[in-house]
Amino acid sequence: MVKVMWALLLLPIVLLVLYFAQRLLFRRLWxxxxTVQISFDRDYIFCGEEANLVETIVNNKYLPLPVLEVGFDMSRWVVFQDEENSTVSDMTYRRDVFTTSVRQRITRTLPVRGKKRGYYRIASTTVxxxxxxxTEKQVAHFPQETEFYVLPAHISASHIRIPYSKIMGLLVSRRRVYDDxxxxxxIRDYRRSDPMKYINWKASARGGTLLVNQHDSTLS
Structure with a gap:
C-alpha cells in the first residue's frame, strides 16, 4: 500500500520532468x-504550359518531427492545380504539412501552370x-534560390499575316521630293539651275557638252 502511494506521488513529478525534458530537447534539436528545398523540375516553360514544383524535406537526425509546416510565397501568375493549401491575394501563399520520422527524406511534387510570362522567384521558406x-511552436526561415521563367506562348505562323504583296525597304517614288x-x-543636258556636283565629267568630255546625272526619288 505504501509503495502504491509513493508511486502515485512520484508519477506527476516524473511526467512533469518528461514534459520539460521533451520541450528542451525539441527546442534545441528540432x-x-x-533541410528544406523548393525547386522546379524545369528552368522555364511557355505561357499556358505546366511544370512541377518539388518540395524536398530531409530530417537527418534521430529526432522525429510530428508536425512540420512548410510555407512560402509565390506569384499568383504561377497557379497550383491543387489549391487546397493555397491562399491567393496579391501573391500566392502555399502551406503544406508533413510528418517526418527518424532520418527520413520526403519529396512532394506539385503541378503548376504558368498563366503570364515573366521571371518568378522564391526567396525564402518559413518552417x-x-x-x-x-504545446510549443518553433519557427525558422530557410533561404531559397528558386528561379523560374515563363516565356511567351507559341504562336502558329498561320496566325501571323505578313503583307507579302508590299516590299519593305526603299521604294522608287513617283512624287519627286528629294533625289537619291x-x-x-x-543622263541629260546641263541646266543653269543644276548643282555642279551632278555634272558627269566623263560623259561631258566624250560628248563635247555639259551633261548631268539624273536620279530617282525614293521613299522608305
Missing part, C-alpha cells in the same frame, strides 16, 4: 540537420514545427 505534445544619289536614272 531544426538541426533539417513551423511543434513538440510531441503540441544612289538611284541612277540616266
Amino acid at each position: 531544426d538541426e540537420n533539417l 513551423t514545427s511543434y513538440d510531441f505534445l503540441m 544619289p544612289f538611284e541612277f536614272a540616266g
Whole structure:
C-alpha cells in the first residue's frame, strides 16, 4: 500500500520532468540537420504550359518531427492545380504539412501552370514545427534560390499575316521630293539651275557638252 502511494506521488513529478525534458530537447534539436528545398523540375516553360514544383524535406537526425509546416510565397501568375493549401491575394501563399520520422527524406511534387510570362522567384521558406505534445511552436526561415521563367506562348505562323504583296525597304517614288544619289536614272543636258556636283565629267568630255546625272526619288 505504501509503495502504491509513493508511486502515485512520484508519477506527476516524473511526467512533469518528461514534459520539460521533451520541450528542451525539441527546442534545441528540432531544426538541426533539417533541410528544406523548393525547386522546379524545369528552368522555364511557355505561357499556358505546366511544370512541377518539388518540395524536398530531409530530417537527418534521430529526432522525429510530428508536425512540420512548410510555407512560402509565390506569384499568383504561377497557379497550383491543387489549391487546397493555397491562399491567393496579391501573391500566392502555399502551406503544406508533413510528418517526418527518424532520418527520413520526403519529396512532394506539385503541378503548376504558368498563366503570364515573366521571371518568378522564391526567396525564402518559413518552417513551423511543434513538440510531441503540441504545446510549443518553433519557427525558422530557410533561404531559397528558386528561379523560374515563363516565356511567351507559341504562336502558329498561320496566325501571323505578313503583307507579302508590299516590299519593305526603299521604294522608287513617283512624287519627286528629294533625289537619291544612289538611284541612277540616266543622263541629260546641263541646266543653269543644276548643282555642279551632278555634272558627269566623263560623259561631258566624250560628248563635247555639259551633261548631268539624273536620279530617282525614293521613299522608305
